[in-house]
């Protein structure tokens with residue numbers, strides 16, 4: 001896992017709109033991608049975003065021909081792992097970035113435990129092995145950086161200004 005990717009303005013498709021999709025959408029929406037959700041049932045939070053015009057919701061089962069190159073990223077978040085896999089395979093065929101939330105081995109990318117402090121982004125991954133540990137480590141490092149660390153935010157600005 002090498003890159004930080006900007007998703008602002010990019011088209012992101014969620015296959016499935018349940019509890020886990022909701023948690024991921026809450027994170028992603030901060031960066032303002034164009035989110036679509038296709039699922040026969042969505043959570044109340046997702047429905048409200050749809051009503052407010054913040055995301056596009058199509059309330060039906062997903063079809064393989066819904067997966068098109070229009071999408072920059074597809075998140076496979078249905079409760080059907082076989083279906084998630086089929087969607088991943090289609091994405092791979094079409095060269096679309098995808099994250100299968102039910103099997104990280106099918107995925108191009110994975111969500112990380114992350115936090116942004118000024119210009120600093122802290123990202124922790126356990127390569128899909130133990131997400132709760134990634135979360136714990138992030139919280140510990142975040143507290144350490146905020147409470148104990150020296151002027152890293154100032155240091156970043158000073159170095160950046162020197163380069164200009």
Ligand SMILES: C[C@@]1(CC(=O)O)c2cc3[nH]c(cc4nc(cc5[nH]c(cc(n2)[C@H]1CCC(=O)O)[C@@](C)(CC(=O)O)[C@@H]5CCC(=O)O)C(CC(=O)O)=C4CCC(=O)O)c(CCC(=O)O)c3CC(=O)O
Pocket residue numbers: 024027099100101102103104107109110111112113114124125126127128129130131132133134135138
């Ligand atoms: C592969 C991945 C999805 C992907 O592909 O993107 C994935 C998959 C799975 N997570 C599961 C469970 C939990 N996930 C969390 C939390 C987080 N999960 C996140 C990422 C990822 N989770 C990716 C790998 C990341 C990595 O490499 O470390 C974080 C870091 C980022 C985010 O989601 O925003 C976020 C912390 C956010 C933060 O605080 O910042 C907690 C804890 C909690 O919620 O407190 C639990 C319950 C405890 C537990 O079971 O560990 C299960 C079910 C396991 C089972 O039932 O057995 C699967 C499915 C599976 O493992 O198959």
Ligand SMILES: NC(=O)C1=CN([C@@H]2O[C@H](COP(=O)(O)OP(=O)(O)OC[C@H]3O[C@@H](n4cnc5c(N)ncnc54)[C@H](O)[C@@H]3O)[C@@H](O)[C@H]2O)C=CC1
Pocket residue numbers: 015016017018019020021038039040041042043060061062077078079080081083084101102131
């Ligand atoms: N942190 C993580 O990344 C975690 C990921 N998972 C995985 O996430 C997936 C979703 O879990 P939950 O949100 O808890 O399930 P859920 O039951 O709350 O939601 C499932 C969603 O899939 C939709 N769906 C079902 N069949 C569909 C179809 N044919 N076409 C389109 N949408 C369809 C449902 O309508 C619903 O919106 C599971 O595959 C699970 O393995 C599970 C736990 C943690």
